[in-house]
Amino acid sequence: MKGLLTYTDSGIYCPQGDFFIDPWKPVGKALITHAHADHARPGHQSYLAQTLNKEILKLRLGADIRLELLNYGSSTSINGVNISFHPAGHIWGSSQIRLEYKGEVWVASGDYKVENDGFSGAFEPVKCHTFITETTFGLPVFKWKPQSEVIAQINDWWRANAAEGKTSVLCAYALGKAQRILHNIDHLIGKVFVQGAVANVNQALERDGAKLPSWVYASPEIDKKEYPGSLVITPSSSVGTSWMRKFQPYEVATVSGWMQIRGIKRRRNSGQGFVMSDHADWDGLNQAIVDTGADRVYVTHGYTDVFRKWLEQQGLEAGIVETKFEGEVLENQ
Numbered sequence: 001m002k003g004l005l006t007y008t009d010s011g012i013y014c015p016q017g018d019f020f021i022d023p024w025k026p027v028g029k030a031l032i033t034h035a036h037a038d039h040a041r042p043g044h045q046s047y048l049a050q051t052l053n054k055e056i057l058k059l060r061l062g063a064d065i066r067l068e069l070l071n072y073g074s075s076t077s078i079n080g081v082n083i084s085f086h087p088a089g090h091i092w093g094s095s096q097i098r099l100e101y102k103g104e105v106w107v108a109s110g111d112y113k114v115e116n117d118g119f120s121g122a123f124e125p126v127k128c129h130t131f132i133t134e135t136t137f138g139l140p141v142f143k144w145k146p147q148s149e150v151i152a153q154i155n156d157w158w159r160a161n162a163a164e165g166k167t168s169v170l171c172a173y174a175l176g177k178a179q180r181i182l183h184n185i186d187h188l189i190g191k192v193f194v195q196g197a198v199a200n201v202n203q204a205l206e207r208d209g210a211k212l213p214s215w216v217y218a219s220p221e222i223d224k225k226e227y228p229g230s231l232v233i234t235p236s237s238s239v240g241t242s243w244m245r246k247f248q249p250y251e252v253a254t255v256s257g258w259m260q261i262r263g264i265k266r267r268r269n270s271g272q273g274f275v276m277s278d279h280a281d282w283d284g285l286n287q288a289i290v291d292t293g294a295d296r297v298y299v300t301h302g303y304t305d306v307f308r309k310w311l312e313q314q315g316l317e318a319g320i321v322e323t324k325f326e327g328e329v330l331e332n333q
Helices: 051-061 147-163 177-184 196-207 242-247 282-292 304-313
Strands: 006-008 011-014 019-021 029-031 046-050 067-070 075-078 081-087 095-101 104-108 130-135 167-171 192-194 231-234 250-255 272-274 296-302 317-320
Touching: 046 051, 046 081, 051 067, 051 196, 067 081, 130 282, 130 304, 147 167, 147 177, 147 250, 147 272, 167 242, 177 192, 177 196, 177 231, 192 196, 296 304, 304 317
Parallel strands: 019 029, 029 046, 046 067, 104 130, 130 296, 167 231, 167 250, 192 231, 250 272, 296 317
Antiparallel strands: 006 011, 011 019, 075 081, 081 095, 095 104
């Protein structure tokens, strides 16, 4: 990269401001786009993040971290670089980071999606000269159905299982997907239980101001007779463990953008797959880039080669930045 931001072996770096954005090695000053583990790592001397991330960052990085907070749309200056955070729509508190210095404007998007899920906040296009975008699902084959359709599919699956006296076990990321589902499903179908990691995240987000519908921690003390007919939200790492026995009889499903690819469900030990991602699809990526007005775009993690070539065909200057970000991996976050 050239200009206001550059690339180092520690991460994306602003020489003028002497700070990094989502660095993967310990640094002095880290600006954090959101609290997923591939973007918010421990060991930095100080952190700057959007206000809604206070409790979730402390949960994940430690209560004693040196953390400064900035509201959406507010700004601060470091060595003459003006910094502001803007909604990315990826998960609760996720942000694009806008940097301006001597009239040059860059936006580092972190991870984002353009569909408003009703919980994570609406993506806000930010005008800039240079835009850094993820390309987790940067192929034309990835085109998401409206959230309402996918939630209806989940509700129908849950309802059918409940009618048969089964527990519905739904695999989703502990931070992001779990709360999105919890916020949008039909709670009239039955009780909603969550695994311990999801419970911890829910509590942190509620301390950060999130309003979540009723949920119950699936603790060892709960009588297993309460589970039939209910929905259990858990990271996929729980599948196949002894923890699952208390939910018998049960059906398992996974919610992920990767469910659009055949064969993924079998690898996830999932009987059902619902296609829903907290990342932008092909159309969303393209729309976001157009809305920035940027004439230079750098792509990170995902289908970077394909997307860079596509952008060049559209007349944009484009490059690839090799990062340690993982996007929507097939594991937990």
